[in-house]
């Protein structure tokens with residue numbers, strides 16, 4: 461998608477993916493993601509997700525990456541936090557306590573920008589991207605992570621013949637194809653979900669939660 465698409469969604473308040481509650485995949489699987497250790501968690505395409513705050517309150521450091529400045533401003537304003545802001549060549553770094561958001565294009569940020577991370581969480585990031593962008597998204601995500609790092613990934617699959625995303629349908633086969641060569645792939649949960657629009661419920665949307673461990 462063009463950056464303008466996302467700018468427009470935020471400018472017009474069309475952020476139907478945003479949830480006021482913590483995602484169930486996170487609360488159910490935090491220990492699997494962090495191996496029970498204090499971790500630095502990478503959250504690509506983070507929006508203003510409340511899951512970031514959940515991670516921070518559980519004692520972890522968080523580094524989110526979000527393209528749209530408005531989303532980053534809303535995130536800190538909604539949590540009454542006054543971040544320090546440092547502008548860099550590829551990313552503007554917002555930081556308040558253990559929460560960092562890099563306002564940048566995910567595809568531009570480097571390991572130097574992100575720093576050391578232990579694991580990653582993807583909810584509505586891979587499935588926000590059209591098929592032609594998903595290969596380079598997965599390669600870039602893997603480049604930012606060390607060997608052994610777990611990724612908690614939530615995907616959505618539905619009959620997309622009559623409708624198209626975002627969110628885009630991502631099949632089980634696609635998860636195996638894209639991550640299988642570089643990661644151990646384990647599915648933690650699978651089933652119908654109500655956490656989608658009526659349009660996707662009618663299209664039979666099913667959600668899967670995956671734990672991918674980078675070789």
Ligand SMILES: C[S@@+](CC[C@H](N)C(=O)[O-])C[C@H]1O[C@@H](n2cnc3c(N)ncnc32)[C@H](O)[C@@H]1O
Nearest residue numbers: 466477505506507509526527565566583584588
């Ligand atoms: C579907 S939303 C999901 C947000 C968040 N993960 C959540 O669960 O609420 C996708 C987000 O990715 C951001 N985004 C899209 N393309 C991006 C890119 N290339 N780099 C960084 N962020 C991007 C959008 O602005 C949007 O906030």
